Amino acid sequence: MLFVGVGGQGVLKASDVLARAAFLAGLAVKKSEIHGMSQRGGGVTSTVRFGETIHSPLAPSKSIDFLMALDRVEGEKYIAELAEGGKALFIDDDLVRKLEDPRVANIALLGRLSTELDIAEDIWDKAIAMEMAPKFVAMNIQAFKTGRRQR
Amino acid sequence: MATSLSASLPLARAGLQSACGSMSGAFPSALGLRAFGAPHRYCAPVPKPYDFRRRNGLLRPRQRQTFLHTHFTGSDVTENRVRELISGDEAIARGAFEAGISVATGYPGTPSTEIIETIHASYPSIYAQWSPNEKAALEVALGAAMGGARALVTMKHVGLNVAADPLFTAAYTGVQGALVVVTADDPQLHSSQNEQDNRWYARAAKIAMLEPSDSQEAKDFVLKAVEMSERFDTPVLLRITTRIAHSEGIVEFGEPSTARPAAAFKPRRDKYVMIPAYARKRHKVVEERLSAIQAFGETSELNRIERGSADLGIIASGVVYEYAREASPEASMLKLGLTYPLPAALIRKFVSSVKRCVVVEELDDILTTEIRATGLEVEGKAPAFRLGEFNVDRVRAIVNGSDREPETLTVAARPPALCAGCPHRAAFTVLKKCKAIVTGDIGCYTLSVLPPLEVMESCVCMGASIGMAFGLRKALPPDEARRVVGVIGDSTFFHSGVTGLMDAVYNGATGVVMILDNRTTAMTGRQGHPGTGEALTGNGKAVSIEELCAGLGVANVAVIDPIDVKSLEAEVRAAMKRDGVNVVVARRPCILLERPKHRRRARVTAEKCKVCGLCVATGCRAIVKGEKSVSVEPAVCMACGLCVNICPTGAIAIEE
Numbered sequence: 001m002l003f004v005g006v007g008g009q010g011v012l013k014a015s016d017v018l019a020r021a022a023f024l025a026g027l028a029v030k031k032s033e034i035h036g037m038s039q040r041g042g043g044v045t046s047t048v049r050f051g052e053t054i055h056s057p058l059a060p061s062k063s064i065d066f067l068m069a070l071d072r073v074e075g076e077k078y079i080a081e082l083a084e085g086g087k088a089l090f091i092d093d094d095l096v097r098k099l100e101d102p103r104v105a106n107i108a109l110l111g112r113l114s115t116e117l118d119i120a121e122d123i124w125d126k127a128i129a130m131e132m133a134p135k136f137v138a139m140n141i142q143a144f145k146t147g148r149r150q151r
Numbered sequence: 152m153a154t155s156l157s158a159s160l161p162l163a164r165a166g167l168q169s170a171c172g173s174m175s176g177a178f179p180s181a182l183g184l185r186a187f188g189a190p191h192r193y194c195a196p197v198p199k200p201y202d203f204r205r206r207n208g209l210l211r212p213r214q215r216q217t218f219l220h221t222h223f224t225g226s227d228v229t230e231n232r233v234r235e236l237i238s239g240d241e242a243i244a245r246g247a248f249e250a251g252i253s254v255a256t257g258y259p260g261t262p263s264t265e266i267i268e269t270i271h272a273s274y275p276s277i278y279a280q281w282s283p284n285e286k287a288a289l290e291v292a293l294g295a296a297m298g299g300a301r302a303l304v305t306m307k308h309v310g311l312n313v314a315a316d317p318l319f320t321a322a323y324t325g326v327q328g329a330l331v332v333v334t335a336d337d338p339q340l341h342s343s344q345n346e347q348d349n350r351w352y353a354r355a356a357k358i359a360m361l362e363p364s365d366s367q368e369a370k371d372f373v374l375k376a377v378e379m380s381e382r383f384d385t386p387v388l389l390r391i392t393t394r395i396a397h398s399e400g401i402v403e404f405g406e407p408s409t410a411r412p413a414a415a416f417k418p419r420r421d422k423y424v425m426i427p428a429y430a431r432k433r434h435k436v437v438e439e440r441l442s443a444i445q446a447f448g449e450t451s452e453l454n455r456i457e458r459g460s461a462d463l464g465i466i467a468s469g470v471v472y473e474y475a476r477e478a479s480p481e482a483s484m485l486k487l488g489l490t491y492p493l494p495a496a497l498i499r500k501f502v503s504s505v506k507r508c509v510v511v512e513e514l515d516d517i518l519t520t521e522i523r524a525t526g527l528e529v530e531g532k533a534p535a536f537r538l539g540e541f542n543v544d545r546v547r548a549i550v551n552g553s554d555r556e557p558e559t560l561t562v563a564a565r566p567p568a569l570c571a572g573c574p575h576r577a578a579f580t581v582l583k584k585c586k587a588i589v590t591g592d593i594g595c596y597t598l599s600v601l602p603p604l605e606v607m608e609s610c611v612c613m614g615a616s617i618g619m620a621f622g623l624r625k626a627l628p629p630d631e632a633r634r635v636v637g638v639i640g641d642s643t644f645f646h647s648g649v650t651g652l653m654d655a656v657y658n659g660a661t662g663v664v665m666i667l668d669n670r671t672t673a674m675t676g677r678q679g680h681p682g683t684g685e686a687l688t689g690n691g692k693a694v695s696i697e698e699l700c701a702g703l704g705v706a707n708v709a710v711i712d713p714i715d716v717k718s719l720e721a722e723v724r725a726a727m728k729r730d731g732v733n734v735v736v737a738r739r740p741c742i743l744l745e746r747p748k749h750r751r752r753a754r755v756t757a758e759k760c761k762v763c764g765l766c767v768a769t770g771c772r773a774i775v776k777g778e779k780s781v782s783v784e785p786a787v788c789m790a791c792g793l794c795v796n797i798c799p800t801g802a803i804a805i806e807e
Binding site for chain 1: 399476
């Protein structure tokens with residue numbers, strides 16, 4: 001999975017939750033990100049790879065199964081990296097309207113992704129609880145379920 | 152000029168107060184310091200002096216670290232096995248804890264910064280500190296190791312250049328306890344001024360080097376390094392790269408060491424006092440030690456052969472091993488974890504066992520050259536591949552013998568910019584107006600080289616700005632020399648700017664230095680430094696920049712809030728005309744230090760705006776140029792007040 005966006009959209013946080021969920025599910029996980037420029041308006045990307053065994057933390061060219069685009073402009077740049085049959089998920093206004101706060105759109109998108117993966121919902125809940133500050137957990141779990149239910 | 156430092160000095164505390172009038176009278180004129188008179192139109196209130204006690208160890212940006220390590224209940228705890236998903240840096244911190252490291256030092260430097268941060272946040276039993284620079288950090292660690300402790304020092308690749316002096320002779324002295332020197336290299340220059348290959352340091356300093364391939368090894372190799380350091384009486388280099396430091400992988404935790412250092416100091420003057428007579432003998436020891444470590448490497452599990460096809464063998468180390476494993480799953484692999492001294496016999500055995508052997512290494516062709524020097528025939532990489540970091544595609548191309556880059560996506564990166572509200576924007580806007588020729592330095596302020604400011608002419612290494620300013624002046628004709636300004640940040644100044652300033656005063660030079668004091672080491676994540684007194688130890692003391700300058704004998708020191716652009720411009724112009732060394736301290740806290748509680752924003756009164764573009768030219772991301780008027784993006788604006796002060800028609804005001 002490749003998460004892309006601009007600083008402040010929760011790109012890294014969303015990838016943290018996914019990596020945590022895959023780890024809790026007992027899979028091998030490697031995650032790679034370039035951060036540091038996010039505060040200064042730069043693009044942010046994070047790659048999460050999971051499966052039986054993972055060697056490279058970076059995804060080879062054209063091997064992305066799911067592109068999670070939290071920003072449309074950034075997302076368009078990476079479409080070419082999708083593998084055969086890979087999917088790009090963008091945040092749409094429909095989804096954002098259903099949310100309590102637009103800032104949890106990243107987790108809602110994760111919810112949408114979760115329908116494509118074979119990870120149990122209670123593992124997702126646990127992953128969110130582990131990666132978020134306690135006062136934000138409920139709101140994020142809500143956002144996740146909203147995204148998961150949306151088709 | 153008499154510099155009586157016994158005069159009462161509220162300067163250090165006054166420093167954080169706004170320059171708008173409240174400092175007048177706070178500067179004893181005996182020190183040649185001046186205050187500035189009537190406040191100008193607007194000066195954004197400066198946040199109260201930063202409360203570092205609240206921050207230490209408890210509010211790291213990635214709060215997860217503290218949560219998981221200190222309040223650890225275990226993400227995955229089965230049969231006493233604890234596993235976690237952590238970065239290479241975090242893994243090294245955990246490794247330090249398990250290895251019984253008791254002293255950890257360093258200077259912030261991407262991608263190594265998080266090692267000391269995690270040690271401090273999560274393992275309070277380890278004494279951790281930031282030093283003003285890497286040389287000082289290594290010396291503190293070396294002293295601890297000489298006293299029998301297990302010590303660790305961290306830095307980025309260029310940091311080792313600064314620490315090289317003690318490093319080279321530490322190979323001669325050896326240690327009583329253990330000393331691990333972590334160097335975090337940056338192939339691809341994600342955030343560095345060069346992509347030097349620090350594997351050369353192992354050879355030049357004659358110090359063993361370990362290179363982990365992922366987070367698990369990053370942790371395990373700290374224990375290995377301590378073991379080797381104690382066994383062979385040597386410092387040990389632990390080299391990682393950005394992809395290992397900042398990538399996360401699964402790590403199985405072990406039990407922490409219960410070893411304790413020796414109770415008393417053991418004098419060994421022939422070992423630690425390197426006068427020529429003693430040092431000559433130690434050089435012999437260094438050479439013999441290298442042979443012993445090489446023999447150790449031949450059979451150590453740090454180096455291993457993974458049997459695969461007899462047609463193709465690959466030799467790799469570090470994260471490149473992982474790329475190679477994925478690029479050529481069927482190949483035989485010699486994975487090197489101890490990369491200096493090389494296990495010559497093991498390499499010979501491996502190369503002879505395959506038809507074709509390719510050495511895959513990032514940056515310089517060190518392994519390739521050394522292996523060929525033993526008479527073995529191996530393939531290396533085309534010159535194009537000496538640049539930048541690797542990935543699976545590039546490694547595949549190298550293994551296929553290609554001399555050209557593989558076809559991969561290149562994404563136009565959104566360039567970084569100074570944050571909205573950054574005080575540096577104000578300082579550089581003024582310098583540009585004064586037509587200053589700026590020799591710059593390393594930090595967030597280096598971004599002033601980018602459009603639209605484009606007002607920095609050089610940036611070479613930490614502290615270079617000051618020396619280069621005075622050197623440049625000696626080459627230029629007088630009217631241009633006058634306009635040269637050396638610009639340096641506060642942390643950078645304490646790191647290695649002081650000697651450059653001292654040089655100028657001592658040698659009777661004339662010139663202008665601007666110290667951008669934003670009260671933090673910003674670019675690496677807002678760590679403390681001697682200028683703020685914010686220390687991980689919790690009982691740090693602040694060094695006053697202006698008192699230090701006065702002590703050095705600097706003729707004129709002025710302290711100004713850069714948002715007060717009128718005063719700053721007046722002082723810069725005056726300083727450019729004055730003889731002697733002139734220091735202008737542009738002091739205003741980094742906008743990210745404290746989240747503002749107010750909801751103030753700048754707003755443009757469209758009717759008054761002449762679209763002159765002066766505010767737009769500052770490069771602030773909150774300012775948008777329209778046809779009839781400029782406007783301010785409320786979501787981005789931090790109400791610093793720069794545009795208010797820059798505007799010639801008074802069209803902008805701060806509102807709630």
